[in-house]
Amino acid sequence: MKTLIIGLLTVVSMNYSFAQENKTNTVVPGYTKAEQEVIQLSKDKWQWMADKNVDRLTALFNDKSVFVHMGGSWGKEQEVNVIKSSSIWYKKADIHEVSINIIDHTAILLNKITLLAEVGGNEVTNPFIVTEVYIRQKGKWTLGSLSFTKQLGPQ
Template structure:
């Protein structure tokens, strides 16, 4: 009887460790994907971004909220050029094997229209897995208040 209990506890522990490892792997994968996204934005690689963005994705900026097609067009045209995102902090939480939220604290150097601006943001990214591929479903920029 004691053997069965010990064996059962071992299996529960082992399955918990496997689940934790899978969650960590997903979180690392999403962190890398987010970093790649920032590079594609800096490179104005609208084709790669169009593949990454979910068809129903929403993008929340200081100037408004819009969908995938408008975001891709804005990047392709250069109206917003995400020149460089200095990432200061990354937090990731896998809600399950198909949904992950990532938060980046960044300083973004961007060109908006004809103006180059540097802005501190907390950026929220929501990724969903669709047909074995991760898709960015939401990208929200929240401007951080800074102390002078």
């Protein structure tokens, strides 16, 4: 009997953990399939940044991509190096609102987020509106631009 209960609890907890893993892969009503694909890609990007998964990010970032931060702007190579070296560690992005517009082969996504990051060894939390521009080439979305705009005042 004990073995049966332990077995059932194991199965239930495994199902729960799988459900949690797939939580972000939900269908968002009112968005097209392409819009949902880009929204999911953006969510994945935040996780890859938190995990410092530079291989996935290198593949996602367009070779001509630009990144605009509070302290400056730069291209793909420097952004990958910033993440790899932990100069900026994007620990967690809490996404509060998402909007997206697709124009031909370009997707413009706005995320209203609270970003927990470590910058120069100091942990900081900032409210941002992040503009992400994705370009669809050869059937694949790549990130062309990522810009952080700090929100001022009450959120």
